[in-house]
Amino acid sequence: MKNKQTFVATLKIKTDEGDFLARYSPAGLARLDFPEAASRKSGVGSKGLATPVRRWHELTTRAVRLALQGRPMAAKPPVDLSHGTAFQRKVWAALLAIPSGQTKTYARLAASLKKPKAARAVGGACGANPVPLLIPCHRVVAAHGGLGGFSGGLHWKRKLLGREQARRQ
């Protein structure tokens, strides 16, 4: 898949960890970047958008802040996954089903998709996840206790998991 996406807005999300960057397509939140990546790409503005973007952004902001605290997100904005392939969307849907404070291995996730040997492909799909935090790709770990990788920087993965597991029941 190589479709480009058009964004109707690019907005900052201020948090204690820095300013995240949220990009919206007409269908919803299409991409979320960590502060480090966001600073490279300099934010744009929203202007007087009459679209639902304003409301989406409120939801996104709240969800991101909760995620950074390792708390379950009360509500999420609609997420535009049109960029993803069928396989990737299945992976992302499976990610959404992982409760806060729990982790799953790439292998188990692959197995739940009826493709027990596609663990590596699952890793690829996780890396292609356009919306980290809201789609909890950080809750997927390697089979033998390793953390695996993380597109936005492994330190985020460690931080998020640490906070979530500190709250785990």
Add this chain to the structure above:
DNA sequence: CCACACTATTTAA
């Protein structure tokens, strides 16, 4: 074609 955010298996020491 190759390289991966993988991993179970196999093969060698």
Add this chain to the structure above:
DNA sequence: TTAAATAGTGTGG
């Protein structure tokens, strides 16, 4: 026993 090579997978360069 432990260590290294390998196959199987979907996607993107």
